[in-house]
Amino acid sequence: MKVRKAVIPVAGLGTRFLPATKAIPKEMLTIVDRPTIQYIVEEVVASGIEQIIFVTSEGKSAIENHFDYNFQLDSVLREKKKVVLGEELNMISNLIDIVSVRQKKPLGLGHAIWTARHVVGDEPFMVLLGDDLVLSKQPCARQMLNLFDDVGESIIAVQRVAPEQTHQYGIVEGEKNGRERTYKVTRLVEKPAPGTTDSDMAIIGRYILMPEIFDLLSRTTPGHGGEIQLTDALLALSKKREMFAYEFEGTRYDAGDKLGYLKAIIAYGLRHTELGEPFKEYLKETLADL
């Protein structure tokens, strides 16, 4: 069983990032020199996935356009002898086969994934949230695919959070498995009330899922926040088959949150090949003046 497809839901409203996201999708906000979503697409490509399925909604066409071939721009860049830049833009549109499906109403992440069921079909697939970045030596998606080659079951990427933050996340309870950084899932709960879980393993936006999830999603009733929660369907799936939590190597940034976005800009800016050094100098001077 090979994981060939990645679903990237980008149909959310982005209310945490208003007013910036009134007319621009949060996934198109720039981190250094490219939109957030491009980092995620590059991670998917570097991990060997063959097809991306965007789950989009009204107002998100900028994302589809960004990965499309722009004939007019290509011609203008050629005329201006900016061939290298033109090739870089074409490279983005040639990175991978991309299709999109439309979520008609923002009924939740679970519903967004269910919307992609016909394109995914009966095979395991990956899910990456369009605003969740992971900075790591080996792409996070690749780390998860390596584990999948071994276990052949659903995998949820997790990170440790402070106990006072657990109520902001989906939380996984699990037992240590023989494999490194891996836990067998025993319970999942969406945004648990303080004091109701001992676990500090928070779900972040990377999953490998078995196709049975679609049937379970179609039977999931609206949960927390009136939305069809992926976590509820994951809990049902974990009762039917084994499921693993994987503590990935790397740092995750929630680029759909204002502070998370600023942190991502600093992290990616400092690692940029040309801008990294001058940016670091600038930050040092700025901090010294505070």
Ligand code: UTP
């Ligand atoms: P978020 O929790 O970040 O919600 O969704 P949101 O609506 O995008 O943003 P806020 O909270 O209002 O600021 C997590 C992921 O699920 C997708 C989002 O696009 C994001 O990638 N999503 C969420 C959908 O595709 N459809 C939905 O109905 C809800």
